[in-house]
Amino acid sequence: MEHDADVIIIGAGHNSLTAALYLQKAGLSVLIIEQAKIAGGAAKTAEILEPGFKHDLFASNIGLFMGSRIYNDFKEEFHQNGFDIVVGDQPFSSVFPDGKCVRVYTDGEKTLREFERHSHHDANAWSEMISYFQKVAPHLFPILQLPMPSLKPFVHLWKMYRQCGSQELLELIRVLLMSPRQFLDERFETDEVKALLSPWAFHLGLSPDCAGGATFSFLESAVDHLNGLALSKGGVGNMINAMVRAIETRGGQFVLGQAVSEIVVKKGTACGVKTADGVTYNAKKAVMANVTPKQFIKLVSEKELPENFVVKSKNYRFGPGTLMIHFTLEHALEWEAAEDLADSAYVHIAPYMSDIAATYSQVVEGYLPASPLLVVAQQSRLDSARAPEGKHVLWVQVRAFPHRPRGDALGEIKIGNWNEMKEPILNRIIDKIGQFAPNIREIVRKAVVWTPQDLEDENPNIVGGDMVGGSHHLDQNFFFRPFSGWSRYKTPVKQLYLTGASTWPGGGLNATSGHLAAMQLLREN
């Protein structure tokens, strides 16, 4: 194995793999060093409970990846390397007490009929929202893939101004600043429809009252309705494997199971890394680190960094944690509200927006939430490759959970070490799902609970269980990500770059920071 490469990349998350492919395309050699035994970061698939049951261990919805630059540029090769997509026609739904539910389909007419069951007003408001999306999306989506700050986003906004006028432009900016509650209250009347859309912002850790959260509820709801919710056939790991093969075909190398413990800096320039087992790898041109600012300042000697960069890194905020539960099931869930809910890729259970708002404040205060948002994903209903015939996997993301609990909002679970709390937490979550799909109690074969600490132990970028690499509040997003002055992937050390979910445009399988960081590196080399 060569110990030299033009660029050494720390971490094998999908952003690193994206950066590697663009660097290779430009003729540079890459070496990727990953502390885990397999590549993928927070996008991995494995049979963790029983043979033949494939679980997406963390991320599962690949909608953002499908809209990414890397997919557009490399799709044929990825598909030749075994990546395939499954898209269902029921992207997401929410369930409520008294047998109520709201289901979103890719079929526009069917979705409208579903909204009409709840409210004529909300059916009209949904249609208007989708039309509004179709008008603004061509202006907005390109901006989410551009470097921040730069002139290019302003060029897009200028084009929008020319096409649509100043009122439309100002209205879009207002939407970008709104909280989910403000956006939803302004448009919809029923609690059920508001509860259907608000969870998407909470996937990014933004509660119904966080400024800037409306964008995610709005965009994700509309995109999933129009395109369907996409999964990688056989598991998200197949998407990662396709990227890994593309990198290896071009001569890229991987060192797996080795954590980088130090970035070697000489005369203010990054020239390699050291791993925990004491091996040094030399970078001829640059080092790129897919780590959070918290970890970055541990890898680089503080004397190489200006004091204000260190202070900003220390002040970088993480959002609420996540807890994951993976199940193997004897049968599919039987939802009381409607039989076809079993075919909904995601079923959100909060049940109401007020549950999410209460969860957020309980979690930031350090309490196990009374009624967390459950994201119940039924991948094997869409993708039969994931479980033996007739059996199923179930992926339950519990949003949100405290990093370090100091109490239980319901006063029922005794706070101790995480391992002692797993069983009562599991029972609470099964009870909550059981209110809407009572057969869960009889059909669970096996289950495993991963606490926020387990997630961080697996991947040091999931700090305190924050699944999206740091808070996405407005003051830490756009050109403030990871913090002001450093949103363009550079660091104070020459030839040392940052990528990953802690950099713009943040968390999710959008592959954008990997692309933009590679472009920045190539501009300077």
Ligand SMILES: Cc1cc2nc3c(=O)[nH]c(=O)nc-3n(C[C@H](O)[C@H](O)[C@H](O)COP(=O)(O)OP(=O)(O)OC[C@H]3O[C@@H](n4cnc5c(N)ncnc54)[C@H](O)[C@@H]3O)c2cc1C
């Ligand atoms: C439970 C969960 C569910 C999610 N669900 C979705 C979803 O459905 N859809 C979606 O779009 N997004 C989802 N996300 C978010 C998404 O997975 C992440 O934002 C995305 O994977 C970030 O990619 P990345 O390449 O920036 O970093 P990561 O995937 O975090 O990869 C970083 C890699 O760097 C490695 N690393 C860190 N430090 C070192 C070191 N010192 N030495 C060597 N290696 C190191 C880590 O081990 C890791 O492999 C989810 C995340 C989680 C945790």
